[in-house]
Amino acid sequence: PTPVQIRTLEKTARTAARAAYAPYSxxxxxxxVLMGNGRIYSGCNVENASFGLCNCxxxxxxxxxxxxxQRSLRCIVVYTPTRTATMPCGACRQVINEFGPETRVxxxxxxxxxxxxxxxxxxxxxxxxxxxx
Ligand code: THU
Numbered sequence: 001p002t003p004v005q006i007r008t009l010e011k012t013a014r015t016a017a018r019a020a021y022a023p024y025s026x027x028x029x030x031x032x033v034l035m036g037n038g039r040i041y042s043g044c045n046v047e048n049a050s051f052g053l054c055n056c057x058x059x060x061x062x063x064x065x066x067x068x069x070q071r072s073l074r075c076i077v078v079y080t081p082t083r084t085a086t087m088p089c090g091a092c093r094q095v096i097n098e099f100g101p102e103t104r105v106x107x108x109x110x111x112x113x114x115x116x117x118x119x120x121x122x123x124x125x126x127x128x129x130x131x132x133x
Contacts, residue, residue: 001034001074001075001104005034005038005040005075006075006077006106008032008040009032009033009034009040009075009076009077009106010032010077010079010106010108012030012032012040012042012077013030013031013032013042013057013077013078013079013108014030014079014108015030015042016030016031016032016042016043016044016057016061016079017029017030017044017057017079017080017081018030018044019044020044020045020046020057021044021045021046021047022045022047023047024047024049024051024054025045025047025054027045027080028044028045028080028081029044029045029056029057029058029078029079029080029086030042030043030044030057030078030079030080031043031044031056031057031058031060031061031062031076031077031078031079032061032076032077033061033062033065033073033075033076034073034074034075034076035065035070035071035072035073035074036070036071036072036073036074037070037072039065039068039070041061041062041064041065041068041070042061042064043057043058043059043060043061043062043063043064044057044060045057045060046060056088056089056091056092057078058076058078058088058089058092058095058096059091059092059095061076062076062095062096062099065099066099071099072099072100073096073099073100073103074100074103074104075103075104075105075106076088076096076100076103076104076105076106077106077107077108078105078106078107078108079107079108079109080107080109081109081110082109082110082111083109083110083111083113084109084111084113085107085108085109085111085113085114085115086107086109087105087107087115087122088105088107088122090123093119093122093123093126094123094126094127096119096123097119097123097126097127097128098128098129100119101119101120101126101128102118102119102120103118103119104116104117104118105117105118105119105122
């Protein structure tokens with residue numbers, strides 16, 4: 001991704017967090033994904049009274065992209081309005097692997113902390129589509 005694309009992803013993730021439905025955790029999260037076609041999709045966490053059904057911002061964004069026919073993930077930005085950056089949970093790492101095993105992962109927050117890493121660092125030796133081939 002270009003610096004401009006990363007700036008746009010960051011802004012999109014911040015805006016997406018405003019739509020978070022997080023009445024139980026009170027922990028809003030926004031995410032933005034850059035797909036192979038250059039388009040950006042966003043998502044927020046969507047919780048449920050049946051707690052186990054809560055959906056993370058990362059998966060909301062990625063499923064939105066998939067529903068638009070986009071299956072090639074290049075970069076994901078996660079934003080939380082906190083002092084420290086939040087990393088994608090284990091379930092989201094697995095879902096990211098499905099569409100972008102080399103994805104760049106960036107976490108930003110309201111503090112100075114900013115984490116830039118890659119999916120292979122976060123989920124080494126991932127199980128994926130090739131294992132079923
Ligand atoms: N959450 C995310 O949306 N993304 C993360 O990376 C961490 C956790 C959500 C799930 C739940 O709605 C709330 O944050 C607290 O776990």
